[in-house]
Amino acid sequence: MMKVAGVGGSGNGEFVQSGPKVLMVIDEPESLGHHCELLRALGYEVLACDSYGEGLAILQNETFDLVTVGQGGIAFEGKDVVMRALEIDRSLPVLVLARNSDMDNYLEAMQLGAVDYLEMPVPPEEFMRVLRTHILYSFGRQPDA
Numbered sequence: 001m002m003k004v005a006g007v008g009g010s011g012n013g014e015f016v017q018s019g020p021k022v023l024m025v026i027d028e029p030e031s032l033g034h035h036c037e038l039l040r041a042l043g044y045e046v047l048a049c050d051s052y053g054e055g056l057a058i059l060q061n062e063t064f065d066l067v068t069v070g071q072g073g074i075a076f077e078g079k080d081v082v083m084r085a086l087e088i089d090r091s092l093p094v095l096v097l098a099r100n101s102d103m104d105n106y107l108e109a110m111q112l113g114a115v116d117y118l119e120m121p122v123p124p125e126e127f128m129r130v131l132r133t134h135i136l137y138s139f140g141r142q143p144d145a
Contacts, residue, residue: 019043020135021063025055025081026070026097031120035068035097038124042131055081059088066135070120071098076105079112086113093134097122 022044026032032050039046047062049055055069059081067085069078078096085094093115098105106117115134118127 019045020065021045021047022066022068022131023055023058023062023064023085024048024068025050025052025078026068027051027072027077028070028099031070031097031099035127038127039131042128044131052078052081056084059084063089064092066131067092067094069094069096069114071096071100071102071105071109073100074102074105076102076108079108082109082112082114095130095134 019042022039024032024036024039024046026035026048027050029050032048036046036048047058047064049058052069055078059067064085067081069081069085071078082094082096085092090113094113096105096109096114096117098117098119101119109117116130118130122130
């Protein structure tokens with residue numbers, strides 16, 4: 001089931017263009033909702049879904065400024081989303097949020113081209129700092145210290 005959230009929208013999937021556009025793919029609804037709220041607080045436009053298959057389909061039809069992929073278990077379920085996002089645009093920042101710390105998944109994500117790999121729960125300040133850094137860098141600007 002896809003969930004759509006935009007800043008200033010009516011809550012029924014309506015978008016109001018604002019900040020950077022982010023695709024968030026996390027298969028755990030509570031975590032998905034929590035991270036979407038943090039992004040909305042920064043003024044980001046969020047397209048969120050709770051299945052990796054949906055994330056892949058969305059990547060075929062839309063462009064994004066950043067992609068965030070959840071990684072739940074040792075199988076690295078979101079690997080295909082990471083690979084597809086970077087096939088479409090090698091410069092696209094892809095962030096992996098992991099529920100379990102797994103060195104093999106970390107190494108694989110980084111080798112595929114992910115810009116960061118954070119273990120959940122990520123403190124809100126850290127999550128926002130990492131997003132701002134990668135969004136600004138992708139637009140060719142330096143983040144504030």
